[in-house]
Amino acid sequence: MPTYRAPRGTRDLLPETRAGFSRLEGIARSLALRYGYREMEIPLFEQAAVFERGIGEATDVVEKELFRIAPRTEDSESWALRPEATAGIVRAYVQHGMQALPPPVKLSVVGPMFRYDRPQAGRYRQFWQWSAEAIGDPGPAVDAEVVEMGLRFYKEAGLPDVQVLLNSIGDAACRPAYLETLKTYFSGHEAQLPALDRRRLDTNPLRLLDSKDPAMTALIASAPKMIDRLCEACAAHFTSVRVHLDALGVSYRLEPTLVRGLDYYARTAYEFYRQGAEGQQQALGGGGRYDGLVELLGGRPTPAIGFALGLDRVVLALAETGATVSHEASPLAVIVGADPADTVSRLRVASLLRSEGLSVRAELAPRKLGRQLETASKEQAHFAVIIGDELADGHVQLKDLKAGTQHLVPLADLARDLARAEKTHHHG
RNA sequence: GUGGCCUUAGCUCAACCGGCAGAGCAUCGGAAUGUGGAUCCGAAGGUUAUGGGUUCGAAACCCAUAGGCCACCCCA
Numbered sequence: 001m002p003t004y005r006a007p008r009g010t011r012d013l014l015p016e017t018r019a020g021f022s023r024l025e026g027i028a029r030s031l032a033l034r035y036g037y038r039e040m041e042i043p044l045f046e047q048a049a050v051f052e053r054g055i056g057e058a059t060d061v062v063e064k065e066l067f068r069i070a071p072r073t074e075d076s077e078s079w080a081l082r083p084e085a086t087a088g089i090v091r092a093y094v095q096h097g098m099q100a101l102p103p104p105v106k107l108s109v110v111g112p113m114f115r116y117d118r119p120q121a122g123r124y125r126q127f128w129q130w131s132a133e134a135i136g137d138p139g140p141a142v143d144a145e146v147v148e149m150g151l152r153f154y155k156e157a158g159l160p161d162v163q164v165l166l167n168s169i170g171d172a173a174c175r176p177a178y179l180e181t182l183k184t185y186f187s188g189h190e191a192q193l194p195a196l197d198r199r200r201l202d203t204n205p206l207r208l209l210d211s212k213d214p215a216m217t218a219l220i221a222s223a224p225k226m227i228d229r230l231c232e233a234c235a236a237h238f239t240s241v242r243v244h245l246d247a248l249g250v251s252y253r254l255e256p257t258l259v260r261g262l263d264y265y266a267r268t269a270y271e272f273y274r275q276g277a278e279g280q281q282q283a284l285g286g287g288g289r290y291d292g293l294v295e296l297l298g299g300r301p302t303p304a305i306g307f308a309l310g311l312d313r314v315v316l317a318l319a320e321t322g323a324t325v326s327h328e329a330s331p332l333a334v335i336v337g338a339d340p341a342d343t344v345s346r347l348r349v350a351s352l353l354r355s356e357g358l359s360v361r362a363e364l365a366p367r368k369l370g371r372q373l374e375t376a377s378k379e380q381a382h383f384a385v386i387i388g389d390e391l392a393d394g395h396v397q398l399k400d401l402k403a404g405t406q407h408l409v410p411l412a413d414l415a416r417d418l419a420r421a422e423k424t425h426h427h428g
Numbered sequence: 429g430u431g432g433c434c435u436u437a438g439c440u441c442a443a444c445c446g447g448c449a450g451a452g453c454a455u456c457g458g459a460a461u462g463u464g465g466a467u468c469c470g471a472a473g474g475u476u477a478u479g480g481g482u483u484c485g486a487a488a489c490c491c492a493u494a495g496g497c498c499a500c501c502c503c504a
Contacts, residue, residue, distance in 0.1 A: 003477090008495065060502050064429065084504085113504075118429075120497065127504060196501080212500080262503095271503095283504060310504030338462040371457090373464035388462060401464065 009117075009125030017315070020326040021128060024311050025110050027156045028130040032108035035149050037132050039108045042088040045069060048080040054087035054297055056263025058203065065115040067125070081114035084262075084308055085131035086290065087297070093135055094299035103136025104304075110311075122282050122316045133306035135294065140237050143268045143289060143305055144244030150272055150285055150307050151250060157314055158323050161275035162284060164252035166245075167227065168238040169206070169259060171266045171291065174231035179205055181224050189219055209257040225256040234267055241268055264290040268305060274317055284317060285309035331361040332422050334376035338388035340366040345387050349396065349411070353385075356415040358422065360385075377401050383418065 006012055013021055032039055048068060055062050067081035082088050089107055092098075098105050109131045116125060132149065134142050147164060154162040170178055182205045190198060194213045201208070209220055230238060245252060252270070260269045271286035287307025294302035333353070335346045343364050350362035361381070363372045369386070376384045386397035386406075396414060399406040400421075409417055 005495075065502080115503075117502075119495095120499095123503075129504060207502095210502090260503095285504065308504065313504060336463085340461085367457095368460085369462055370460065370464070375464085377464045384464075386463070397463085399463075404464090406463080 007125070009119035011124060011126075015328055019328045020315050020318070021311055023326040024157055024314055025130070027153060028108070028110050028309075031149055031153055031156070032132065035106070035132075035145065037106040037108040037134075039110070040089070040092070041111070042082070042085065042092050042109060044112070044114075045079045045081050046088050046091060048078040050087050050091050050297065051080055051083060054090065054264060054293060055083070059262055061115065061262060065117045067114040067116045083115045084113055085109045085111070085129060086133060086262075086264075086293070086306055086308070089131065089133050089306075090135070090293050090297050090299070090304070094294060094297055098135070099294075099300055099302065103302075104134045104142065105136055106132070106134045108132045122310075122313045124312060128311040130309045130311060131306065133304060135304040136302055137305070138291070138303040139268065139289065139305060140240040141244050143241045144248055144250065146287065146305055146307055147245060147252070147270055148248050148250050150287070150309060153309060154272065154284065154314070158318055159274065159284075159314065159321070163273050163275050164250065165255040165258050165271045165273060166242075166252040167255050167258040167269045168230055168234060168241075168267050169265060169269050169288075170226050170230050170234050174229060174234055175226070175266075178224070178226050178229045181229065182206070182208070185223055186219070192219060206259045210259055220257060227254070227256045237267055260286070260288050262290075264293040264296065266291050270307075272309070282313060283310070284313050329359065330380035330382075331359050332381070333358070333360045333383035333385050333418055334372070334379070334381045335360060335362040335385045335387065336369060336372035336376060337363070338369050338386065340368055340372075342387070345391060349385060349387060349414070352411075353415055353418065356419065358415065358418055360418075373399075373401075382421065385414065 029039060031037075048066065051066060052062055057063070061083050066083060069079040069081065071078060089109060093105060093107070109129075111128065112126050113129050114126050117123070119125060130153070132146065134146060147166075151162060151164060154160070169175065183201060186193065186197075186201055186205065186208055190201070192215060193201070193208075194211075194215060197208055197211050197213065197216060200211075208216070209223065211220065227238070242252075255271075258269055258271060265288040267289040269286075269288035272284045274284060285307055287305070289303070289305040291303040292301075294300065294304060335350045335353075337343075337346045339345075343362075343366070346362045346364065350360050353360045361379075363375070365372075373384055382400070382402055384399040384401055386399055388397065390396060390408060391411070394411050395408050396411055397406055398409045398414065398417065
């Protein structure tokens, strides 16, 4: 027999970990509700063209990380697992005529994404994101609202010190000219450029600003900044975004070298980092305005903005701060028996309590009573229901494992007594 | 995709120069057949990631593969 294991870059979320993810998903759903984003689902895979066109052929996400599905037959369509949710959400928005809904259409998706890159801690081939999109609002107020919602997510998750890095990357009116300026600037220093960055000069000059090569630091520092060369409309938009952020009390750091990896972004761009870890490559989340994407995927020109927050990285960050990410619920009571062999009575009582909506575990292993109780306390159950000879006249022993007390209870009252106690029972 | 470090029981780790594969925790059982988190005793758990090679002898040395991690690339 071969030994099987989860594919590279994927992981099993075991119950302890899954509980932490569920908690984060709960916060995301709660925030979506509070901010007016409606939850939806999109397929885990799409026609590859949705990503190729939407995200951009030349981006790393499409060029090297797209998780393509081998076609089943020669004439079947080319599919790919979703590397992010925005393109799929916008595809659905166009497909279902949501342009007819009063704007903005605010949508939320939580689920796994797939990217075929080399795994590391916090970097997986299957990872979880919360994605929120406000489609049909040109901003700038909604830009600030989205950033604030992201920040609130981290705060409620238990990461109060998340830092916002903010930039404007211009739009079709001013970015092309800026790119030329940038190209000219770096071309003038071509001899100093590392090989990789020399190649970027043609393919993606914006990325030069992001280079971590020490030889580039001085060059980048004195390079022309997009933020200084925004057209009037973009500059006014950015100023207003900042005014709104200030009004909300959201602090942020201007990061003129912040660029985004996906082609569809324009104007507002931002990323979330742990305080003190801003320089690291692992963003907790990021987002921006993508005013051209709806049109790119076949809809009418429609402005939009959104973000994607990485749940895996939040869990990782919480673990690093030593915080308890989450705990699983423990049963209110465990049904144990004096006669190890009498699983019938234990199961019957458990079934009775469960039908009353109570969370109980029946000990079905034929172990002696001491061992049954031992396991019950180890799993943090509040009560043990001990079944013995008293059952003959309709009674059981109800033992409070936390308090160490015990008394005889008529079986008829058991559910009521436990339900009353549940109010004070802290699961876990 | 590039470079580097790592992989021994379910988990965390030992094993001196290449010479008997071990401990703690967890699990199961006994002390204690109707009373729990403590204690004592015991059991079970291993193709030393996988496949080759060197050697009288390999967990250890060499090669390949897989997986994990770190730095890039890039992002969540």
